[in-house]
Amino acid sequence: MDITFPEINLKAIGIVRNEIKEPTHQDSGDIVSEIIIDSSLTKALDNLDEFSHIIILYWIHLSRRPAPMKVHPRGNKERAQMGVFATRSPSRPNPIGKATVRLLERKGNILKVQGLDAIDGTPVLDIKPYIPGYDSVEDCRAPSWMVKR
Amino acid sequence: MDITFPEINLKAIGIVRNEIKEPTHQDSGDIVSEIIIDSSLTKALDNLDEFSHIIILYWIHLSRRPAPMKVHPRGNKERAQMGVFATRSPSRPNPIGKATVRLLERKGNILKVQGLDAIDGTPVLDIKPYIPGYDSVEDCRAPSWMVKR
Numbered sequence: 001m002d003i004t005f006p007e008i009n010l011k012a013i014g015i016v017r018n019e020i021k022e023p024t025h026q027d028s029g030d031i032v033s034e035i036i037i038d039s040s041l042t043k044a045l046d047n048l049d050e051f052s053h054i055i056i057l058y059w060i061h062l063s064r065r066p067a068p069m070k071v072h073p074r075g076n077k078e079r080a081q082m083g084v085f086a087t088r089s090p091s092r093p094n095p096i097g098k099a100t101v102r103l104l105e106r107k108g109n110i111l112k113v114q115g116l117d118a119i120d121g122t123p124v125l126d127i128k129p130y131i132p133g134y135d136s137v138e139d140c141r142a143p144s145w146m147v148k149r
Numbered sequence: 150m151d152i153t154f155p156e157i158n159l160k161a162i163g164i165v166r167n168e169i170k171e172p173t174h175q176d177s178g179d180i181v182s183e184i185i186i187d188s189s190l191t192k193a194l195d196n197l198d199e200f201s202h203i204i205i206l207y208w209i210h211l212s213r214r215p216a217p218m219k220v221h222p223r224g225n226k227e228r229a230q231m232g233v234f235a236t237r238s239p240s241r242p243n244p245i246g247k248a249t250v251r252l253l254e255r256k257g258n259i260l261k262v263q264g265l266d267a268i269d270g271t272p273v274l275d276i277k278p279y280i281p282g283y284d285s286v287e288d289c290r291a292p293s294w295m296v297k298r
Binding site: 003005006007008009010011012013014015036038041043044045046047048050051052053055057059061067069070082083084085086087088092093094096098100123125126127128129130131132133134135136137139140141142143146147 | 152154155156157158159160161162163164185187190192193194195196197199200201202204206208210216218219231232233234235236237241242243245247249272274275276277278279280281282283284285286288289290291292295296
């Protein structure tokens with residue numbers, strides 16, 4: 001099969017501001033972050049606060065490059081290595097993170113969110129509303145090594 | 150505030166193959182697609198088939214550029230316009246799509262999935278396992294104009 005895999009250029013739409021200054025495996029559930037959106041895009045945030053939860057796609061700018069093919073899930077070396085696409089490791093071929101967070105407040109071009117697992121200075125690529133039924137799966141199967149603590 | 154929003158360069162890791170040749174608002178629930186992954190990344194797919202559902206991030210290569218700030222949800226002009234970040238419109242500043250799909254089969258570097266709302270030839274940026282509890286929200290609120298049909 002003769003396939004070309006195109007190159008793609010993005011420009012960040014925003015930047016994360018929070019107290020997390022270095023990569024960590026810490027649970028981000030309580031962390032409050034601000035996302036400063038490019039002010040030329042402020043109008044595109046209208047109506048977002050009708051949703052309790054939003055999806056953040058962000059660029060994991062400190063990820064290991066080139067990405068490994070296999071990783072120990074959550075960096076735990078006592079576990080077998082897994083294919084990196086079967087994990088949520090930040091070190092992946094295109095290091096895009098996806099987090100579903102609670103939207104606490106929108107003021108102009110600034111979003112205040114809770115539960116974002118990204119560090120201070122992380123570039124944000126996209127913001128989407130979380131839609132129950134579209135983004136969630138009722139009847140799904142995940143292996144025990146991955147199920148949320 | 151003096152912030153720079155960095156430019157970011159990606160390379161697609163895969164390409165969608167299916168029967169959808171043009172953009173559509175059609176429900177994609179039954180559509181079966183193949184995702185051909187760059188064969189240099191085949192090992193990174195190991196263990197993925199331990200999950201029933203996976204998340205696909207893809208590049209909506211035919212989206213309208215530059216993106217509008219406001220759109221009619223699902224293209225329905227009888228509805229008021231909303232900020233584009235409050236919708237799942239394909240025309241967005243960085244047109245990255247996110248779909249949660251059923252993984253039917255993995256054979257080498259080819260994934261067969263059900264429910265992907267991307268057309269034939271769409272570049273794929275990342276593949277992640279769907280993790281209940283991390284990717285789903287129990288107690289969420291979404292406006293009636295957005296709740297899934």
